[in-house]
Amino acid sequence: MxxxxxxxxxxxxxxxxxxxxxxxxxxxxxxxxxxxxxxxxxxxxxxxxxxxxxxxxxxxxxxxxxxxxxxxxxxxxxxxxxxxxxxxxxxxxxxxxxxxxxxxxxxxxxxxxxxxxxxxxxxxxxxxxxxxxxxxxxxxxxxxxxxxxxxxxxxxxxxxxxxxxxxxxxxxxxxxxxxxxxxxxxxxxxxxxxxxxxxxxPVHPVYLERLFAASEDDTDHYDDLYDLVWPNAPHRALKNSTSAVWEAAGKPPLGERPREGDVLARRPDGVEIPRYASAVAFAALEGEIEPLPLWSGQGVGxxxxxxxxxxxxxxxxxxxxxxxxx
Ligand SMILES: Cc1cc2nc3c(=O)[nH]c(=O)nc-3n(C[C@H](O)[C@H](O)[C@H](O)COP(=O)(O)O)c2cc1C
Known part of the structure; x- marks a missing residue:
């Protein structure tokens, strides 16, 4: 070929x-x-x-x-x-x-x-x-x-x-x-x-589990959901508990979002990952993985x-x- x-x-x-x-x-x-x-x-x-x-x-x-x-x-x-x-x-x-x-x-x-x-x-x-x-x-x-x-x-x-x-x-x-x-x-x-x-x-097992469970309809495209660290950069990720609470609150901008400031996970070097951060759920993270951005394309099914x-x-x-x- x-x-x-x-x-x-x-x-x-x-x-x-x-x-x-x-x-x-x-x-x-x-x-x-x-x-x-x-x-x-x-x-x-x-x-x-x-x-x-x-x-x-x-x-x-x-x-x-x-x-x-x-x-x-x-x-x-x-x-x-x-x-x-x-x-x-x-x-x-x-x-x-x-x-x-x-x-x-x-x-x-x-x-x-x-x-x-x-x-x-x-x-x-x-x-x-x-x-x-x-x-x-x-x-x-x-x-x-x-x-x-x-x-x-x-x-x-x-x-x-x-x-x-x-x-x-x-x-x-x-x-x-x-x-x-x-x-x-x-x-x-x-x-x-x-x-x-x-x-x-090195994908976190929780992320992998969510990918395997997802259908082609389980992702969404967001203009600005995970915009902490990297603003003005639209993205596609699996729908999760963070997207659900944000949508239920009327999709407010950063500064007015539900549960902002929650530290969800930590990297091995001690860096904290807050909710809405544009992070990746890699295997060595410790903490809550499901509410992190679980980047995924529509081919996930x-x-x-x-x-x-x-x-x-x-x-x-x-x-x-x-x-x-x-
Ligand atoms: C977890 C994840 C991380 C990504 N990180 C980058 C990146 O660092 N640089 C980049 O150019 N694209 C990045 N992308 C986008 C990919 O390059 C690519 O455009 C996309 O994965 C193609 O769509 P697919 O996921 O449906 O195969 C990322 C995609 C995913 C799923």
Missing amino acids: STAFCRKFGVEHPIVLAPMGRVGPPELVAAVSNAGGLGLAPLWTDGPDTMRSEIRRIKELTDKPFGVNLNMDFRNEEQLDVCLEEGVEVLSLFWGDTGNFVERAKAGGTKVIITASTAESAREAVDLGADAICAQGWEAGGHVEGKVSTMALVPAVVDAVGEVPVVAAGGIADGRGLAAAIALGASAVWIGTRFLAAEEA LVNKVQPAAEIVQEIVKQAKAIVDF
């Missing part, structure tokens, strides 16, 4: 592990890359030293291509310096003005993927020099910038960007999704929620067992190949 994306990024299969803050460790990134996909490491919450050691750890675990994801709302030159110094092959940029990052990355020989949520923003990303576009549809889990579904967005972006490979994201969880994305003109898929159930993903990441990649490829030939 080879597509324009595979050829450009030197990978065997058109499957990208979506970067997922705190639940996408080197072991998961490397497992997806070793299985022939492209693993992306979500290192934007790390300081330069931690970033460097995470990148080096990935390099110990794989000699295949992998990438690093940076958040442009928290744009940090030092993080880019580390990626370039460490020879990171692929940079994934999301959310906001990329500044001089594309120019600097490309001058350093790094390929750049920019996440876009409209055809117009995809075209702008290509004008900046993007090597591929991640077209993120509204079904996606985590932070979601746009309001267009994957089904409508992908062909619009494909038409807008010419030869530049498009990676479809949002609601894709199995081989049928990969086949559909290829049919829409994408040349790879970018999968988050399904990989939360990878053996290598297809996620029902823990598997090694490599098996997920193989299963998706096999199922897609039985549907479309590419």
Whole structure:
């Protein structure tokens, strides 16, 4: 199986592990890359030293291509310096003005993927020099910038960007999704929620349990529910007790919400996680997990067992190949 994306990024299969803050460790990134996909490491919450050691750890675990994801709302030159110094092959940029990052990355020989949520923003990303576009549809889990579904967005972006490979994201969880994305003109898929159930993903057991119990109708898209720490960033997560009390109170803004100031959980380093914080329920958290943001895409109904990441990649490829030939 080879597509324009595979050829450009030197990978065997058109499957990208979506970067997922705190639940996408080197072991998961490397497992997806070793299985022939492209693993992306979500290192934007790390300081330069931690970033460097995470990148080096990935390099110990794989000699295949992998990438690093940076958040442009928290744009940090030092993080880019580390990626370039460490020879990171692929940079994934999301959310906001990329500044001089594309120019600097490309001058350093790094390929750049920019996440876009409209055809117009995809075209702008290509004008900046993007090597591929991640077209993120509204079904996606985590932070979601746009309001267009994957089904409508992908062909619009494909038409807008010419030869530049498009990676479809949002609601894709199995081989049928990969086949559909290829049919829409994408040349790879970018999968988050399904990989939360990878053996290598350090997801808290309560979060995992909720994912397995959820149907396609159990997520919601919120403009500003979990906006503590990262405001003005809409997102999709499982409905839970926090969304229920907030909705029952008429969806008040931060400062007027029920049970604000509750400390729900603690990280191993002692950092407290208050209600409404934009946090991730990773395995090492202690405390109340269910009221935290349980990020999830609408494809969650297809996620029902823990598997090694490599098996997920193989299963998706096999199922897609039985549907479309590419
Ligand atoms: C738990 C979680 C954390 C995420 N963290 C990030 C992140 O740090 N950077 C990013 O670009 N996207 C992040 N996303 C969004 C994914 O990159 C991707 O767009 C999304 O997962 C695709 O939709 P799906 O979950 O339906 O597969 C996250 C998604 C989830 C579910």
